Amino acid sequence: MNHISQFVWLIPVLPLIGFLANGLGRNYLSKSVAGFMGSGVVLGSFVLSLLVFMQVQSGVTMNLHYFNFIQINEGITIGFDYKIDQLSALFLLIITGIGFLIHLYSTAYMHEESGKDFAKYFAYLNLFVFSMLLLVMGANYIILFIGWEGVGLCSYLLIGYWYKNNHYTDAAKKAFIMNRIGDLGFLLAVFWLIAKIGTIQYDEVFNAANLSRLSAFDISGITLLLFVGATGKSAQIPLYTWLPDAMAGPTPVSALIHAATMVTAGIYMIARSNALFSLAHHTQTIIAVVGLATALLAASIAIKQNDIKKILAYSTVSQLGFMFLALGTGNYVAAVFHVLTHAFFKALMFLGSGSVIHAMGGEQDIRKMGGLHKHMKVTSITFLIGCIAISGIPGFSGFFSKDEILAGAFSHHIALYGVALFTALLTAFYMFRLYILAFTGSFRGTQDQAHHLHESPAAMTIPLTILAILSIVGGYVGVPEALGGHHALATYLSPVVPSAEHALSHQTEYALMGLSTVLVIGAIAFAWFRFKGNQAEGPATGFGKILENKWYVDELYEKIIVQPLKKTASFLQSILENKVIDGFVNGVGKAVNYGSRQLRWLQSGQVGAYILLMVIGMLVLFIIQLFL
Amino acid sequence: MDIQAYIALSLTLFTIGVVGVLTRRNAIIIFMCVELMLNAVNLLLVAFSKMHALSPTAKALPTYASDAQIFVFFIMVVAAAEVSVGLAIIVMMYRNIHSVDVNFLNRLKN
Numbered sequence: 001m002n003h004i005s006q007f008v009w010l011i012p013v014l015p016l017i018g019f020l021a022n023g024l025g026r027n028y029l030s031k032s033v034a035g036f037m038g039s040g041v042v043l044g045s046f047v048l049s050l051l052v053f054m055q056v057q058s059g060v061t062m063n064l065h066y067f068n069f070i071q072i073n074e075g076i077t078i079g080f081d082y083k084i085d086q087l088s089a090l091f092l093l094i095i096t097g098i099g100f101l102i103h104l105y106s107t108a109y110m111h112e113e114s115g116k117d118f119a120k121y122f123a124y125l126n127l128f129v130f131s132m133l134l135l136v137m138g139a140n141y142i143i144l145f146i147g148w149e150g151v152g153l154c155s156y157l158l159i160g161y162w163y164k165n166n167h168y169t170d171a172a173k174k175a176f177i178m179n180r181i182g183d184l185g186f187l188l189a190v191f192w193l194i195a196k197i198g199t200i201q202y203d204e205v206f207n208a209a210n211l212s213r214l215s216a217f218d219i220s221g222i223t224l225l226l227f228v229g230a231t232g233k234s235a236q237i238p239l240y241t242w243l244p245d246a247m248a249g250p251t252p253v254s255a256l257i258h259a260a261t262m263v264t265a266g267i268y269m270i271a272r273s274n275a276l277f278s279l280a281h282h283t284q285t286i287i288a289v290v291g292l293a294t295a296l297l298a299a300s301i302a303i304k305q306n307d308i309k310k311i312l313a314y315s316t317v318s319q320l321g322f323m324f325l326a327l328g329t330g331n332y333v334a335a336v337f338h339v340l341t342h343a344f345f346k347a348l349m350f351l352g353s354g355s356v357i358h359a360m361g362g363e364q365d366i367r368k369m370g371g372l373h374k375h376m377k378v379t380s381i382t383f384l385i386g387c388i389a390i391s392g393i394p395g396f397s398g399f400f401s402k403d404e405i406l407a408g409a410f411s412h413h414i415a416l417y418g419v420a421l422f423t424a425l426l427t428a429f430y431m432f433r434l435y436i437l438a439f440t441g442s443f444r445g446t447q448d449q450a451h452h453l454h455e456s457p458a459a460m461t462i463p464l465t466i467l468a469i470l471s472i473v474g475g476y477v478g479v480p481e482a483l484g485g486h487h488a489l490a491t492y493l494s495p496v497v498p499s500a501e502h503a504l505s506h507q508t509e510y511a512l513m514g515l516s517t518v519l520v521i522g523a524i525a526f527a528w529f530r531f532k533g534n535q536a537e538g539p540a541t542g543f544g545k546i547l548e549n550k551w552y553v554d555e556l557y558e559k560i561i562v563q564p565l566k567k568t569a570s571f572l573q574s575i576l577e578n579k580v581i582d583g584f585v586n587g588v589g590k591a592v593n594y595g596s597r598q599l600r601w602l603q604s605g606q607v608g609a610y611i612l613l614m615v616i617g618m619l620v621l622f623i624i625q626l627f628l
Numbered sequence: 629m630d631i632q633a634y635i636a637l638s639l640t641l642f643t644i645g646v647v648g649v650l651t652r653r654n655a656i657i658i659f660m661c662v663e664l665m666l667n668a669v670n671l672l673l674v675a676f677s678k679m680h681a682l683s684p685t686a687k688a689l690p691t692y693a694s695d696a697q698i699f700v701f702f703i704m705v706v707a708a709a710e711v712s713v714g715l716a717i718i719v720m721m722y723r724n725i726h727s728v729d730v731n732f733l734n735r736l737k738n
Contacts, residue, residue: 608650
């Protein structure tokens with residue numbers, strides 16, 4: 001028996017210890033201790049994950065049972081089990097690896113916070129990593145759901161980290177509520193599974209005998225509900241609006257939410273449940289269409305945003321849409337591959353934007369930047385690498401994963417491919433718009449900011465450099481056969497996630513790659529000529545204004561959901577509460593009051609009156625006695 | 629003599645007493661009316677006692693129907709004591725407020 005399995009439980013427990021220590025000791029710990037501990041526990045998890053990964057790579061998977069979590073009448077037993085296989089080991093690496101870099105970066109980025117807040121920040125960050133680890137390590141849907149809720153909670157805590165700002169806490173609430181809507185779908189799917197086959201252990205759900213007990217309707221329903229859960233967590237239409245608002249949190253948090261954790265949870269869950277989803281063709285079509293629509297919508301919004309973090313946020317939504325497109329076309333490996341490469345370059349760009357914001361003294365508007373390359377070379381170059389990677393220039397990681405998704409879409413349906421390719425062009429365009437406006441040309445900020453410009457400290461640039469290198473080489477784990485590779489990732493994942501059947505000839509693949517490359521370079525060139533002089537864009541009109549206002553989706557939700565709810569609430573308050581309920585309560589009081597006033601004359605205090613009543617009473621008694 | 633006559637007289641006296649208590653405001657008259665009711669009852673007691681004494685079953689009793697007669701004497705003794713206390717109260721009342729109007733004496737109210 002391998003020794004490493006005895007230490008697997010430590011992987012999530014280490015960040016939990018970090019959370020407890022930082023959380024409970026936040027008033028006593030110095031910043032360096034808090035930062036060191038917060039990062040150290042994640043590094044510990046990363047080292048363990050690396051060992052686990054090497055074990056798994058040699059073909060050893062582990063199913064670890066710790067205790068029975070829920071037991072109902074000997075009927076249903078839900079164990080607290082971990083499942084370490086190829087898929088979860090890969091996610092462990094992404095989460096702890098990128099998580100560690102973000103922790104390291106945070107020690108510098110958050111240094112201006114007070115010691116107490118600093119420790120609180122790291123406590124939340126550790127809890128986030130813990131929840132995410134639980135999510136991917138769980139061997140059944142309930143353990144996954146614990147982590148699933150945990151990341152929801154942590155995102156709320158971290159987005160509302162600067163809790164004194166009302167807008168930020170609103171954004172936090174929005175994220176939480178949007179997630180809860182999705183969670184409901186997820187829970188219903190789990191209940192459905194329990195009702196139909198009485199188990200939610202992955203191994204048992206996905207074996208053929210159990211799957212055959214589900215009718216086509218069951219499978220469609222369960223997968224659709226699971227997908228609803230995924231749309232909440234992974235920010236797809238219609239629940240994506242929380243993610244851009246999640247930018248209210250500190251920038252490293254955005255990187256953590258967007259790159260390594262949280263948003264990939266939906267992708268992970270669907271990739272994990274691929275046996276179910278492969279049977280549900282209608283659901284797959286819906287996933288592909290929703291994913292593509294999200295990708296296009298978010299990319300179009302990103303074109304017109306001016307907040308550096310908002311652009312990246314919409315870019316994340318858009319890239320997640322790509323991943324869902326891959327999932328919907330049955331290309332699970334490509335989705336996981338894109339999660340991996342996206343984790344590298346999106347973490348890189350978020351941390352880069354954090355570095356920029358740090359240098360700009362909190363300014364996030366790219367119209368007020370420009371020429372930053374001169375002042376912060378490391379940030380600029382690494383950011384450029386991120387842009388190239390996300391745009392899909394050959395040789396960088398994004399190219400391989402995105403190309404695989406595009407090829408999958410092409411073999412599925414030409415229309416999917418067309419829209420996806422167009423979205424990829426938009427991606428290249430808005431990323432380079434961001435880069436050109438922020439880093440080239442001349443500085444457009446205030447004098448104060450110009451003096452203040454500086455490269456960030458090493459704790460921030462080292463993660464950037466590491467991520468930049470990963471953004472370049474990360475794609476080489478999945479070089480397609482057409483380019484002479486053998487797709488190591490697909491081979492590695494094959495025991496868990498089946499590879500998509502590519503019916504494309506190498507010639508077709510070359511053509512697709514060539515086409516997308518040429519078009520992407522064209523889009524970048526267009527962005528360069530459009531923005532190189534840093535001409536300020538005038539006030540947006542017509543279609544541009546719609547894009548700038550994010551297609552008015554938030555306003556639409558406000559109109560069709562929030563306002564009617566408020567109306568109903570105010571109706572209930574004014575009519576039901578004030579009239580009916582209060583009327584009833586007050587009515588009881590009034591009735592008693594009235595009755596007592598009517599009875600009061602009996603207690604007149606006049607002895608004569610009492611005697612009279614007594615006599616009347618006696619007479620009545622006499623009459624009753626005599627005549628009745 | 630027929631018992632009905634005693635009952636009628638007694639009822640009449642009692643009713644006069646009740647009406648007097650209810651309608652008059654002079655404490656002395658009310659007091660007299662109370663005595664009237666008391667004596668109406670006494671009269672009835674004596675009358676029934678006499679009536680029962682004539683019945684054959686009563687002759688077997690050891691006291692031979694003298695209970696009520698004795699009871700009436702007790703009542704008269706107690707009533708005499710009561711009258712002396714009552715009259716004393718009325719005298720004190722007159723000394724304090726120079727009136728024997730009972731409606732004037734409702735200060736315990738409120």
